Amino acid sequence: MNIIYDIQTDTLTIVFTEAPVAESDEAAPGVIxxxxxxxxxxxxxxxxxxxxxxxxxxxxxxxx
Known part of the structure; x- marks a missing residue:
C-alpha cells in the first residue's frame, strides 16, 4: 500500500494494489x-x- 500526498495538486491518494485501473467513480464530491x-x-x-x-x-x- 502506498500513500501519496501531492502538495502541488493538494491530492491525497491511497493505492491499495498496483493493478491497472479499469474504471473510476466519484463516490462523493472530491472522493474518487x-x-x-x-x-x-x-x-x-x-x-x-x-x-x-x-x-x-x-x-x-x-x-x-
Whole structure:
C-alpha cells in the first residue's frame, strides 16, 4: 500500500494494489474510487485534501 500526498495538486491518494485501473467513480464530491477490471478497489483519491484531512503530509500506521 502506498500513500501519496501531492502538495502541488493538494491530492491525497491511497493505492491499495498496483493493478491497472479499469474504471473510476466519484463516490462523493472530491472522493474518487479507482477499480480494476474485476471491480476490486485499487485506489482512493481525495481532492482538496488539505481541507479534508488533518495534516495530510503526516501518516500514522496503527497495527493492533
Amino acid at each position: 474510487l479507482d477499480f480494476d477490471a474485476a471491480g476490486n478497489l485499487v485506489a482512493l483519491e481525495l481532492l482538496d485534501a488539505f481541507r479534508r484531512v488533518t495534516h495530510p503530509q503526516q501518516v500514522t500506521l496503527i497495527i493492533p
